[in-house]
Amino acid sequence: MRRDRMRTxxxxxxxxxxxxxxxxxxxxxxxxxxTKEGTPTHSPSPSVTAExxxxxxxxxxxVDFDIEIPPARFRDSGRQAAMRELLTKIDTELAERRxxxxxxxxxxxxASGPQEATGVAQDTAERIYQSLRRRHEVFRDSSGxxxxxxxxxxxxxxxxxxxx
Numbered sequence: 001m002r003r004d005r006m007r008t009x010x011x012x013x014x015x016x017x018x019x020x021x022x023x024x025x026x027x028x029x030x031x032x033x034x035t036k037e038g039t040p041t042h043s044p045s046p047s048v049t050a051e052x053x054x055x056x057x058x059x060x061x062x063v064d065f066d067i068e069i070p071p072a073r074f075r076d077s078g079r080q081a082a083m084r085e086l087l088t089k090i091d092t093e094l095a096e097r098r099x100x101x102x103x104x105x106x107x108x109x110x111a112s113g114p115q116e117a118t119g120v121a122q123d124t125a126e127r128i129y130q131s132l133r134r135r136h137e138v139f140r141d142s143s144g145x146x147x148x149x150x151x152x153x154x155x156x157x158x159x160x161x162x163x164x
Contacts, residue, residue: 056163057163057164058105058106058161058162058163058164059161059162059163059164062108062159062160062161063097063099063159063160063161063162064157064158064159064160065089065090065093065157065158065160066155066156066157066158067086067089067090067093067155067156067157067158068155069082069085069086069089069155069156070154070155071111071112071113071121071124071125071128071154071155071156072113072154074111074124074127074128075120075124083128083131083135086128086132086156087132087135087136090132090136090158094138099138099162100138102138102162102163103138103141103142103162103163104138104139104141104142104160104161104162104163105142105143105161105162105163106142106143106144106160106161107129107132107133107139107142107143107144107145107158107159107160107161108144108145108147108158108159108160109125109126109128109129109132109144109145109146109147109156109157109158110125110146110147110148110149110156110157110158110159111124111125111128111146111147111148111149111156112148112149112150112151112152112153112154112155112156113148113149113151114151115151118148121148121149122146122147122148123146124146125146125147125148125149125156126145126146127146128146128156129144129145129146139160142160
């Protein structure tokens, strides 16, 4: 009986070794085939550029313009005159900073107004941005958003991110 138990243990050990050998062979057979030069036979995938092209990158810091035109002027009957004045002042700001040939990528417009009418100020800032985008070449292809700037001032503030 003792001899049969030893023989069973010995056979189990050999069976384990044979199964391990089969696993190694299956693993080696599943490796990719290589050519004589040692390179894989599949074609390499195209490389992906990590950075976008230079022309599509925005500068990290915005250019700030404070325009002393009360936002309320854009809500009454004189809004066309206010828009012409705004365009003139923005042209002056761009010329002083040598940005007349630049392209704006993203524009934030802040309009002040009373705290109980923040929505009106925000709508005004949004309409100013949309008009600016339609009427000024520098801002034509930009994206932008209008915000309320608070109740303590009576002017417009622009934060413009230009393309490099």
